[in-house]
Amino acid sequence: MPSSRHLVVVGASLAGLRAVEGARKTGFTGAITLVGAEPHLPYDRPPLSKGYLEPGMPPDTPVFRTEQTLRDELGVALVLGAEATALDTIRRVVEIGDRGIEYDAAVIATGAVARTLRGNAGLPGVHTLRTIEDAIAIRAALDSGARTVVIGAGFIGSEIASGARKRGLPVTVIEAQPTPLVRAVGEEMGAMCASLHQRNGTDLRCGVSVARVEGEHHVERVALSDGTSVDADLVVAGVGAVPATDWLHDSGLRLSDGVVCDETLFAGAPGVYAAGDVARWHNPLFERPMRLEHWTSAAEQGALAARNAVEPATAKPYATVPYFWSDLYGNRIQFVGIADADEVRMVDGDLDRDARCVALYRAGGRLVGAFAINGQSVIMKYRSMITTGATWSDALDFAGRRRPAVSPPR
Amino acid sequence: MKIVLDHTRCTGLGVCESLAPDVFEVNDAGELIVKQDKVSDGQKDDVEAAVAGCPTEALRLES
Numbered sequence: 305m306p307s308s309r310h311l312v313v314v315g316a317s318l319a320g321l322r323a324v325e326g327a328r329k330t331g332f333t334g335a336i337t338l339v340g341a342e343p344h345l346p347y348d349r350p351p352l353s354k355g356y357l358e359p360g361m362p363p364d365t366p367v368f369r370t371e372q373t374l375r376d377e378l379g380v381a382l383v384l385g386a387e388a389t390a391l392d393t394i395r396r397v398v399e400i401g402d403r404g405i406e407y408d409a410a411v412i413a414t415g416a417v418a419r420t421l422r423g424n425a426g427l428p429g430v431h432t433l434r435t436i437e438d439a440i441a442i443r444a445a446l447d448s449g450a451r452t453v454v455i456g457a458g459f460i461g462s463e464i465a466s467g468a469r470k471r472g473l474p475v476t477v478i479e480a481q482p483t484p485l486v487r488a489v490g491e492e493m494g495a496m497c498a499s500l501h502q503r504n505g506t507d508l509r510c511g512v513s514v515a516r517v518e519g520e521h522h523v524e525r526v527a528l529s530d531g532t533s534v535d536a537d538l539v540v541a542g543v544g545a546v547p548a549t550d551w552l553h554d555s556g557l558r559l560s561d562g563v564v565c566d567e568t569l570f571a572g573a574p575g576v577y578a579a580g581d582v583a584r585w586h587n588p589l590f591e592r593p594m595r596l597e598h599w600t601s602a603a604e605q606g607a608l609a610a611r612n613a614v615e616p617a618t619a620k621p622y623a624t625v626p627y628f629w630s631d632l633y634g635n636r637i638q639f640v641g642i643a644d645a646d647e648v649r650m651v652d653g654d655l656d657r658d659a660r661c662v663a664l665y666r667a668g669g670r671l672v673g674a675f676a677i678n679g680q681s682v683i684m685k686y687r688s689m690i691t692t693g694a695t696w697s698d699a700l701d702f703a704g705r706r707r708p709a710v711s712p713p714r
Numbered sequence: 715m716k717i718v719l720d721h722t723r724c725t726g727l728g729v730c731e732s733l734a735p736d737v738f739e740v741n742d743a744g745e746l747i748v749k750q751d752k753v754s755d756g757q758k759d760d761v762e763a764a765v766a767g768c769p770t771e772a773l774r775l776e777s
Contacts, residue, residue, distance in 0.1 A: 322766075348769075350769065368771075599769050600729055600767060600769065603766065603767065603769075604766075604767065607766065625732075627729065627732070629727055636726075636744070638727075638728075640732075678744070680726050680727075680728055680740045680744040681739075681740050681741055681742045681744070683728060684728040684729070684731040684732040684735070684740065685731075685735070687732040688732055688735055691732075
């Protein structure tokens with residue numbers, strides 16, 4: 305491999321970092337430049353809505369690698385606080401305003417940006433949670449005893465509610481759908497997650513939307529579509545994220561809710577691959593295009609996209625069983641696979657009895673997904689089964705063997 | 715090669731178990747058990763993927 309080649313990684317979060325590390329691990333000796341819009345070294349995001357919001361001493365920013373490690377051990381030129389503004393796939397240049405960085409191979413890992421509420425951008429006390437600055441502001445508000453309203457009962461919103469309840473603060477979660485998390489885990493298990501809010505003193509209001517967020521100099525209340533309103537000192541919108549592709553509009557790359565990639569994460573222009581939240585790739589394991597906003601796929605795609613970018617002749621496909629986790633009110637929620645199923649069947653546990661439940665998802669005759677609350681000892685066994693194409697009856701047999709023979713009610 | 719687990723970082727997410735089930739398993743208490751700390755040549759790729767796949771960077775390989 306000629307050592308003069310230049311890999312440019314655009315996006316300095318998990319997928320971008322893993323791209324750098326993956327390229328070096330594969331033996332790439334050329335130059336690497338890591339471009340990041342945020343001024344920070346790459347840091348880990350899952351803790352921002354979990355451990356970072358726990359009561360107690362504020363933790364450090366969860367930075368992955370020191371600047372020294374990045375520069376000296378990985379040999380990366382860092383271009384941070386620099387938002388890429390365009391990609392010229394003909395001249396092979398990443399543009400950052402007036403500045404251009406030429407590449408031979410590029411990995412697009414610009415992630416996603418939090419969707420905001422319409423009409424109240426900039427009102428103090430109203431936040432989204434995506435960056436460390438967001439987390440610092442939300443944490444400070446919780447520490448000062450904010451009456452909290454979370455808009456959207458997705459996992460990030462739910463984790464914020466959990467952090468607020470741990471301080472004993474009044475929390476209301478507003479969810480437009482009748483059941484939260486339907487797309488993520490399906491209706492039945494969405495209802496199960498909803499019950500966690502109720503058990504822990506969070507006022508979850510489903511099937512109602514936000515009419516207005518009100519306040520003069522700071523947020524004061526949230527007016528709802530049913531005519532009621534909730535007083536608030538802190539409002540967090542957890543209403544999803546959109547892939548950061550605005551800068552690619554003139555690139556000629558195919559964009560459709562993300563950068564459209566083939567199964568090797570190839571984005572369609574010479575040398576250009578994509579990874580992480582921004583990538584919509586063909587997942588051969590489920591024979592469909594997917595865009596995941598999960599830690600595990602961002603890490604794995606980052607490493608593979610870079611390997612494929614620097615050694616395209618031997619590019620490998622990325623096949624995965626999606627996995628995400630969430631920590632709510634001291635419970636661990638885990639999901640593997642896909643929730644798009646013909647049947648969801650609870651196979652073990654009872655939240656009332658032992659704070660645990662496991663459910664399986666069937667499509668046709670196959671196991672395609674598994675959900676668990678406090679089911680850490682089985683969830684990954686189902687992930688392996690999904691990977692190897694286990695049948696539904698195999699999965700049910702396994703579940704039957706794992707279930708305790710006698711489980712006396714408490 | 716030898717597997718080193720940092721118990722202070724591990725939260726039992728179990729990604730390692732899904733990638734190298736012969737070597738890692740999360741028990742009923744939600745704690746990770748390393749079933750063998752020496753890695754055979756045939757397990758090397760899976761264990762390396764497990765180390766790289768750990769969301770809390772709790773695993774390390776020592777030669």
